[in-house]
Amino acid sequence: MIRALWFLLKVAIVIAAAIWLADRPGTVSVHWLGYAVEAPFWVALLVALAALGIAALGYRLLRGVVRTPTRIRRFSRTRRRERGYRALTQGMVAIAAGDAPTARKMARKADGLLNEPPLTMLLSAQAAQLQGDERAAKQYFNAMLERPETAFLGMRGLLTQAIKSGDRVEALALARKARNLQPNTPWLLGTLYDLEARSGDWAAAEGTLQQAIQAGAIPTAEGRRHRTVLLLERSFEAERRGRADAALSHAQAAHDLMPGFVPAAVRLSRLLAADDRLKPAAKVVERAWRQSPHPELADVYRVVVDSYDPLTRVKLFQKLVRQSPDSAESHIALARVAMEAQLWGEARQHVTRALEIEPSRRLYRLLAELERNERNDEAAARDWLAKAAAAPADxxxxxxxxxxxxxxxxxxxxxxxxxxxxxxxxxxxxxxxxxxxxxxxxxxxxxxxxxxxx
Ligand SMILES: [Zn+2]
Known part of the structure; x- marks a missing residue:
């Protein structure tokens, strides 16, 4: 509608101008280089307008001719990029499909067509790895280190290579460098923690573990257990260095974190017993026995009650096993101290009870011992030992x-x-x-x- 009105308005203006010119007749005369041209004014106007139109057309043509090479260049550059990205995509698909030769071919093609080193270098490295060419992959990863935008990816590639080849020293150094680049990357913190723990750097591992838990790389409950293990290792280390106080305090911290964790309870109660603190040692064993009855705990308890006569020892052990009266381990512990006290009937009763719960080699061996000590019956002992050989492993x-x-x-x-x-x-x-x-x-x-x- 507006367009139609605008057209009508233009027609009206042209008609008005024509009428205005027709009402004002006149001539234009040009004298130039001895020529004289005379024409009515409206003809001169038309000629002038036509000349202007031709000039404008000429200018556009000339401009088009001048700009053609630039346009051709721009067109071919766009096509190159399109082909480059297509090669990159095909390369990534080939990697996902495990097609190493195509991946490498596409990586080379993309590298030639695109000026995007971060993308093409990663593809080239992955393709080389897929083909088993670790040396070439390493070169790409090293090249990636030189650019800030690809340094972390390069570091990750080298780290994975070092772990795969079993070079833990190199892996640890790389993981620490990578952490400097990106301190809160969960997978990196988890890997660094594992490498530090495996290298026995307990104090560093404890710090990294804390970060890994905060970053969500390790669940809290699992982290608690890891921390317990680290503290126990720190306790062993302190003891080796002659620092008895630190050894004890680390063991105590480990036991406080996981009271039912046998190695922590064994470690703490042993250190306490060695320090002649028998009562706290007994408490630690009793507390752990409730959750996890274990022969090593029974061994420490035997040390704790060593100064008592055999019958009192049996009574003290009865107190211990009340924490977990139905476990096979409780019956085995009682059978052993009963044998020491020569309470043969009681010992036999507990061994039989333990056998009902779970037969094992050590129970048959215990029965053989019982036959020898109580009845001097070597034949019966041999029978039990033969059974022990066929029983499930301890x-x-x-x-x-x-x-x-x-x-x-x-x-x-x-x-x-x-x-x-x-x-x-x-x-x-x-x-x-x-x-x-x-x-x-x-x-x-x-x-x-x-x-x-x-
Ligand atoms: Zn192993």
């Missing part, structure tokens, strides 16, 4: 990562170096006895934060 400190068995609890598996992997259970594979805390060269265990066991 529980031991077994590594959840590699299956190795350790004769004593420790924060690190002596075989594979895993942190907090030992739990009290029947071993699943035949494994030799190890000293905990001595790292064997099996470095290929994954450096991840494992869920708590036992």
């Amino acid at each position: 529980p031991a400190w077994s590594c959840g990562s590699c299956g190795a068995v350790s004769h004593a609890w420790g924060g690190l598996c002596g075989h594979c170096g895993a942190f907090d992997s030992l739990s009290w259970k029947a071993p699943t594979v035949t494994a030799s006895l190890m000293e905990p805390g001595t790292l064997a060269p099996a470095l290929n265990a994954p450096a991840t934060v494992r869920p708590a066991t036992a």
Whole structure:
């Protein structure tokens, strides 16, 4: 509607101008270089307008010709970028599909077409890794370190490589550098904590653990257990350095965090008993027995009651096992002290009760001992020993990562170096006895934060 009105208005203006010109007739004469041209005014006006139109057209044509190379360049650049991004996408799809040759081809193509090193370098590195070319991947990761926007990604790549190749010293150094770049990255804090714990840097690991819990990399309950293990290791370390007070205070802190955790209760009660503080030692064992009856706790309790006569010891042990009267471990502990007191009937009764709950090698061996000591019956003892050989294996400190068995609890598996992997259970594979805390060269265990066991 507005357009139609505007058109009518333009027509009206042209007609008005034509009428105005027709009402004012006149001529225009031009004398130039000996030529004389004379024309009515309206013809001169038309000629002037036509000349102006031709000039404008010429200008546009000329401008188009001048701008053509720039336009061609811009068009080809856009097409290049489009092809580059297409190659990048195809490369990423190939990586997801595990197609290494295509991934590498596309990475090279994208690198040639795009001027986006952060994207193409990562793709190239991943493609190289997929093809098993770790050396090439390392070169890309190192190149990524040189740009601030890719430094962290490069560091992550190198860290993953170091962990995979089992170079824990390098991995630890890289993880610490990466933390300086991005201090609150959850996966990094979890990995750094695990590396510090595996390297035995307990104090540093405790600090990193706190950060990892705050960043949500490790659940709070699991973190509490990790902290308990770290404190126990700090206690062992302090003892090795002759700092008895620190050894005791770390053990106390560990026991306070997890009163039912056997290694903490054993550690604290042993240190207290060694310091001749028998009553607190007994309290620690009794408290732990309620949650987790365990032969090592019974051993410490035996040390605590050592100064008493055999019959009093039996009474004191009866007091201990009241914390968990129905467990097999309680009956085994009572059977042992009853045998020491030569209360054969009572000892036999408890062994039988324990056998009903859970048969095991040590129970058959205990019965053999009973036959020898009480009745001097070597034939019966041999029968029980034969049964022991066929019975299920006794529980031991077994590594959840590699299956190795350790004769004593420790924060690190002596075989594979895993942190907090030992739990009290029947071993699943035949494994030799190890000293905990001595790292064997099996470095290929994954450096991840494992869920708590036992
Ligand atoms: Zn292990």
